[in-house]
Amino acid sequence: MRYMMLIEPDLERSPKDGMPSQEIMDEMGKLLEEMTKSGVLLDTAGLKPPEEAVRVTSERGKLSVVDGPFTESKELVGGYLIAQVKSKEEALEWANRFLKVHGEEWVITVELREIMEG
Amino acid sequence: MTASQDARARREDATGPPPAAARRATDRAVAAVWRIESARIIAGVARIVRDLGVAEELAQDALVAALEQWPESGVPDNPGAWLMATARRRAIDLVRRKERYARKLAEIGHDLESRRPEGEAQLAAVLDDDIEDDLLRLVFTACHPVLSTPARVALTLRLLGGLTTDEIARAFLVTEPTVAQRIVRAKRTLAKAEVPFEQPQGQERAERLASVLEVIYLVFNEGYSATAGDDWMRPGLCEDALRLARVLAGLMPKEPEVHGLAALLEIQASRAGARTGPDGEPVLLLAQNRGRWDQLLIRRGFAALARAQSLVATGAQGPGPYMLQAAIASCHARAPRAADTDWGQIVRLYEALARVAPSPVVELNRAVAVSMAYGPEDALRIVDGLADEPALKDYHLLPSVRGDLLRRLGRTEEAREEFARAADLTRNAQERTLLQTRAESSPDEP
Numbered sequence: 001m002r003y004m005m006l007i008e009p010d011l012e013r014s015p016k017d018g019m020p021s022q023e024i025m026d027e028m029g030k031l032l033e034e035m036t037k038s039g040v041l042l043d044t045a046g047l048k049p050p051e052e053a054v055r056v057t058s059e060r061g062k063l064s065v066v067d068g069p070f071t072e073s074k075e076l077v078g079g080y081l082i083a084q085v086k087s088k089e090e091a092l093e094w095a096n097r098f099l100k101v102h103g104e105e106w107v108i109t110v111e112l113r114e115i116m117e118g
Numbered sequence: 119m120t121a122s123q124d125a126r127a128r129r130e131d132a133t134g135p136p137p138a139a140a141r142r143a144t145d146r147a148v149a150a151v152w153r154i155e156s157a158r159i160i161a162g163v164a165r166i167v168r169d170l171g172v173a174e175e176l177a178q179d180a181l182v183a184a185l186e187q188w189p190e191s192g193v194p195d196n197p198g199a200w201l202m203a204t205a206r207r208r209a210i211d212l213v214r215r216k217e218r219y220a221r222k223l224a225e226i227g228h229d230l231e232s233r234r235p236e237g238e239a240q241l242a243a244v245l246d247d248d249i250e251d252d253l254l255r256l257v258f259t260a261c262h263p264v265l266s267t268p269a270r271v272a273l274t275l276r277l278l279g280g281l282t283t284d285e286i287a288r289a290f291l292v293t294e295p296t297v298a299q300r301i302v303r304a305k306r307t308l309a310k311a312e313v314p315f316e317q318p319q320g321q322e323r324a325e326r327l328a329s330v331l332e333v334i335y336l337v338f339n340e341g342y343s344a345t346a347g348d349d350w351m352r353p354g355l356c357e358d359a360l361r362l363a364r365v366l367a368g369l370m371p372k373e374p375e376v377h378g379l380a381a382l383l384e385i386q387a388s389r390a391g392a393r394t395g396p397d398g399e400p401v402l403l404l405a406q407n408r409g410r411w412d413q414l415l416i417r418r419g420f421a422a423l424a425r426a427q428s429l430v431a432t433g434a435q436g437p438g439p440y441m442l443q444a445a446i447a448s449c450h451a452r453a454p455r456a457a458d459t460d461w462g463q464i465v466r467l468y469e470a471l472a473r474v475a476p477s478p479v480v481e482l483n484r485a486v487a488v489s490m491a492y493g494p495e496d497a498l499r500i501v502d503g504l505a506d507e508p509a510l511k512d513y514h515l516l517p518s519v520r521g522d523l524l525r526r527l528g529r530t531e532e533a534r535e536e537f538a539r540a541a542d543l544t545r546n547a548q549e550r551t552l553l554q555t556r557a558e559s560s561p562d563e564p
Contacts, residue, residue, distance in 0.1 A: 001357075036364075036368065037364075037365065037368035037369075038154060038361075038364075038365060039360070039361035039362065039363070039364030039365045039368075040154075040361070042414060042415075042418065043414055082414065084357060084360070084361060086150075086153050086280075086357075087146070087149070087150055087153070089146040089147055089149065089150035090150040090153055090154065092147070092150065093147065093150045093151055093154060093197075094154075100195070117353070117390075117391060
């Protein structure tokens, strides 16, 4: 089974510049390498900040476009990982490890969504 | 733990989940950690005790300790390190006990001084050594040629894949005691043959590596095209094999064939969703809806193939069988429609494959490619040359391919006979139905 892990930092309650420290980046690099070498990590990427985002909505066929940032939502997807795992619990264990890397400065959520296969 | 997790944890404390449910949740968490860490732990411990059976027992003991302690103490911050430390401590205790015993014997023979310091130094060196080396030792030992192929498969899935005996049994449609016995015997065989827990070197390494890759490919194929039973595919096995191939690629980044195998499996797995119809029936490659091919896996396959090719371009080794098969698979993956397939290139790749790994099955596949590139007549000549191959005597794809060629040549009655023969030979129920349909269908149906 595969999981899409959506990384959702709460930017208001996290470091002001929105950037992880070098220490976090190093630890994250190690974790991602470990996930790759375990055959778990299939793909990962970070997303540009929500200021540059744009939303297109269809309300019953009527399209509207809104530019970011989106002040009404507190937690926005900042990146994702696609992981191949044996169980939901294994996906959770990797998500835990990902969160632990961020230490105590960050408020951050990982949403785990199983990918539909076939 | 983050603030929001803290809050959630407090909420759960307040409502108080039933202890049995909490316990089950911890058990599942432990199982997940075990799945991730078991190979490293067994490998790290085997390095100390030099016996796979003992190593697995000690690792299992650590797992049992976790199952007993974690529900009370909570899952430790670094559960993998906890398990490794616990298992290693037990391993060292065991070695020390044996050493003390040996020392007692030695005292009698006044042979103590030369032995002890060496043992201690070895032990310290062992603990500092690279875990990836240990994993490679485990890989090569589990696939050692003194073991039968089913034993290699079972041991590899169990020790490296972290599968339980029950999971292996279900995957291969045999009973759990059969698998358990196979594993016990395999460990005994390794101990009896005094197989060292080492990586092979030199010429032996190439042969042993081939055996490792073969085991993984076999596991994948058993999942991809189940040789027996009612299901056409068992995707769980494919995923296990793919994961092992990726692990190997990380452990042996300089071996082109390891990347070749990973590439082959990624690309083949990319078609998993397209090769079954709505009723679970097989859909052949050229009839598949390519929109359902998994582009992420294809991309990963291309990347692994490129790594293999660049290693071959700069190294002493020529292209190996897995890399060539991956290159063939990539020809299909690159074609937006079946009609766009570069069959000429596929024929050339099969010719290269026939040179490095000649086999009747490769010839049969070459014939299919030739029929697509140059027409059924040339292909039928190749296939007819295979009629007396003992290796293909009971291989259902020989009559199936021959039936295809005959039908394209308008020899309908002969084609029908071939499909019926193929249907009799296959042990897979879904495939049999497909072949029976083809035997009964009229010539203008595809």
